[in-house]
Amino acid sequence: xxxxxxxxxxxxxxxxxxxxxxxxxxxxxxxxxxxxxxxxxxxxxxxxxxxxxxxxxxxxxxxxxxxxxxxxxxxxxxxxxxxxxxxxxxxxxxxxxxxxxxxxxxxxxxxxxxxxxxxxxxxxxxxxxxxxxxxxxxxxxxxxxxxxxxxxxxxxxxxxxxxxxxxxxxxxxxxxxxxxxxxxxxxxxxxxxxxxxxxxxxxxxxxxxxxxxxxxxxxxxxxxxxxxxxxxxxxxxxxxxxxxxxxxxxxxxxxxxxxxxxxxxxxxxxxxxxxxxxxxxxxxxxxxxxxxxxxxxxxxxxxxxxxxxxxxxxxxxxxxxxxxxxxxxxxxxxxxxxxxxxxxxxxxxxxxxxxxxxxxxxxxxxxxxxxxxxxxxxxxxxxxxxxxxxxxxxxxxxxxxxxxxxxxxxxxxxxxxxxxxxxxxxxxxxxxxxxxxxxxxxxxxxxxxxxxxxxxxxxxxxxxxxxxxxxxxxxxxxxxxxxxxxxxxxxx
Amino acid sequence: xxxxxxxxxxxxxxxxxxxxxxxxxxxxxxxxxxxxxxxxxxxxxxxxxxxxxxxxxxxxxxxxxxxxxxxxxxxxxxxxxxxxxxxxxxxxxxxxxxxxxxxxxxxxxxxxxxxxxxxxxxxxxxxxxxxxxxxxxxxxxxxxxxxxxxxxxxxxxxxxxxxxxxxxxxxx
Numbered sequence: 001x002x003x004x005x006x007x008x009x010x011x012x013x014x015x016x017x018x019x020x021x022x023x024x025x026x027x028x029x030x031x032x033x034x035x036x037x038x039x040x041x042x043x044x045x046x047x048x049x050x051x052x053x054x055x056x057x058x059x060x061x062x063x064x065x066x067x068x069x070x071x072x073x074x075x076x077x078x079x080x081x082x083x084x085x086x087x088x089x090x091x092x093x094x095x096x097x098x099x100x101x102x103x104x105x106x107x108x109x110x111x112x113x114x115x116x117x118x119x120x121x122x123x124x125x126x127x128x129x130x131x132x133x134x135x136x137x138x139x140x141x142x143x144x145x146x147x148x149x150x151x152x153x154x155x156x157x158x159x160x161x162x163x164x165x166x167x168x169x170x171x172x173x174x175x176x177x178x179x180x181x182x183x184x185x186x187x188x189x190x191x192x193x194x195x196x197x198x199x200x201x202x203x204x205x206x207x208x209x210x211x212x213x214x215x216x217x218x219x220x221x222x223x224x225x226x227x228x229x230x231x232x233x234x235x236x237x238x239x240x241x242x243x244x245x246x247x248x249x250x251x252x253x254x255x256x257x258x259x260x261x262x263x264x265x266x267x268x269x270x271x272x273x274x275x276x277x278x279x280x281x282x283x284x285x286x287x288x289x290x291x292x293x294x295x296x297x298x299x300x301x302x303x304x305x306x307x308x309x310x311x312x313x314x315x316x317x318x319x320x321x322x323x324x325x326x327x328x329x330x331x332x333x334x335x336x337x338x339x340x341x342x343x344x345x346x347x348x349x350x351x352x353x354x355x356x357x358x359x360x361x362x363x364x365x366x367x368x369x370x371x372x373x374x375x376x377x378x379x380x381x382x383x384x385x386x387x388x389x390x391x392x393x394x395x396x397x398x399x400x401x402x403x404x405x406x407x408x409x410x411x412x413x414x415x416x417x418x419x420x421x422x423x424x425x426x427x428x429x430x431x432x433x434x435x436x437x438x439x440x441x442x443x444x445x446x447x448x449x450x451x452x453x454x455x456x457x458x459x460x461x462x463x464x465x466x467x468x469x470x471x472x473x474x475x476x477x478x479x480x481x482x483x484x485x486x487x488x489x490x491x492x
Numbered sequence: 493x494x495x496x497x498x499x500x501x502x503x504x505x506x507x508x509x510x511x512x513x514x515x516x517x518x519x520x521x522x523x524x525x526x527x528x529x530x531x532x533x534x535x536x537x538x539x540x541x542x543x544x545x546x547x548x549x550x551x552x553x554x555x556x557x558x559x560x561x562x563x564x565x566x567x568x569x570x571x572x573x574x575x576x577x578x579x580x581x582x583x584x585x586x587x588x589x590x591x592x593x594x595x596x597x598x599x600x601x602x603x604x605x606x607x608x609x610x611x612x613x614x615x616x617x618x619x620x621x622x623x624x625x626x627x628x629x630x631x632x633x634x635x636x637x638x639x640x641x642x643x644x645x646x647x648x649x650x651x652x653x654x655x656x657x658x659x660x661x662x663x664x
Binding site for chain 2: 389
């Protein structure tokens with residue numbers, strides 16, 4: 001194994017690999033920074049390009065797009081509260097507030113440093129732990145996954161808004177929305193009302209842009225505010241004292257993100273929200289979270305980027321993509337003649353380690369590229385104030401369309417925009433709804449598998465499945481207490 | 493909002509059999525461990541109960557006149573803005589990305605308070621062209637487009653066809 005690592009490290013330090021990582025990082029940041037265009041879309045589009053490159057050039061290039069895109073998505077999230085991906089949603093909570101306070105530069109600096117630190121640590125961790133982790137995850141069954149997903153949803157409800165009951169109802173609405181389309185297990189239609197376009201379900205992208213971006217734009221227009229007025233890279237840079245204050249938060253979020261990244265199906269959205277919630281709970285001044293707290297940005301960004309490395313563990317060891325992005329990476333591996341799985345380490349161990357080392361290299365280059373190019377990418381959303389609204393709407397509509405080349409998605413964008421506006425007016429937080437929607441499919445799938453495994457004796461099954469039982473036993477009182485405390489605060 | 497979600501939960505639960513197809517059966521046995529309607533039933537029933545509880549808890553605030561969320565003039569602009577967005581969504585494919593974007597962007601800029609015709613014209617014409625070039629040339633993705641020449645000829649053929657009373661659809 002050490003020989004494989006040494007050989008792989010040498011292979012990663014080739015000029016072609018480094019150049020294509022830089023191209024990938026820059027492309028990812030560019031696409032991520034454009035409101036409405038996602039990392040996933042950029043990777044899907046650039047995937048064919050990687051087929052024509054050497055595996056040690058093509059795959060690191062895609063990883064560069066991935067890393068650049070994740071950070072790039074935080075730029076519009078911070079500047080105009082328009083998270084291009086679910087991963088950037090948590091970042092926008094405090095990031096946009098900082099922008100409104102005239103401290104956008106600080107928020108973006110923090111996002112960059114937290115991203116790079118979280119990502120680098122998780123990559124090193126991945127390299128060191130890939131074999132033992134593979135063994136551990138192989139023991140992880142649907143009951144444990146179901147328990148973790150459920151726990152994530154409850155935590156999100158608890159931490160959203162002031163009224164947990166509103167959050168619960170919105171989360172359930174999101175779960176219901178996730179059931180629209182074809183049932184993944186039985187293959188039958190549910191809640192499609194005979195509409196053909198609903199058979200494949202509601203697409204995530206128009207929903208995200210609809211509920212988060214459109215209400216923000218509408219509010220700006222209504223109040224005669226100028227969105228671009230906030231969308232400027234202004235204020236002081238992040239000071240060393242502020243950075244040092246955030247180190248415990250970054251460390252905590254990095255651990256959370258790394259742990260979540262190992263579990264297939266959870267991904268960056270859960271990591272970012274859990275990292276944010278943990279930071280808020282651990283803080284001595286939790287009331288500042290949501291009001292423009294730089295620790296909030298650090299927590300979300302470190303956690304969502306720390307997912308990047310470990311999310312490759314199930315992919316490389318079992319051939320199971322943890323999320324959409326790793327599914328695209330799986331396509332790149334297969335097209336290159338590399339079939340992820342236990343055999344890959346035996347047959348192509350050096351290439352696997354070369355790719356992992358390239359990920360660390362990408363982070364080191366990213367801190368320089370990101371630092372220098374933030375002002376450039378920020379300009380994309382710092383166009384003259386009155387002109388930004390129509391341009392943002394055009395990007396949102398074009399972004400919603402290009403994802404599937406379907407005008408239904410644009411109608412959904414408008415529909416969810418209207419829903420988001422009404423929810424905001426009624427003081428309902430849309431975050432639990434989005435999380436319910438994202439996790440609804442995996443939750444139901446894990447639930448179905450758990451029921452199938454349990455057979456006719458679910459109670460005895462629960463007590464014989466040690467990990468699942470443990471998760472439920474630990475999570476239930478904690479969640480109950482947190483919910484109770486939250487509700488009490490809300491009523492006071 | 494709470495009332496709407498309560499209603500959705502109740503109606504969805506009551507009419508579940510019409511909204512969820514029957515599970516597939518092979519040799520008299522279901523192919524899945526849980527029926528396709530089980531999870532939706534759990535979700536909708538819980539939502540109906542919790543949303544009605546919420547409705548009950550909010551009854552005081554619903555009866556009292558809260559501060560207006562929007563001013564009258566702003567509300568009119570919201571309606572106008574969503575009308576333009578709906579227009580944009582419905583026309584992007586039939587009339588193409590350029591024309592629909594230019595018209596919608598000009599309208600949005602006007603609603604947003606921009607009164608400079610030069611700026612409105614420049615933004616609504618240059619931006620769609622720029623985005624179109626980036627998307628189609630740079631990112632290799634397609635946006636709805638309509639060739640003006642095709643549109644022109646199709647119109648002529650339709651007019652000629654309807655004049656002679658023969659053709660009902662577009663000319664082939």
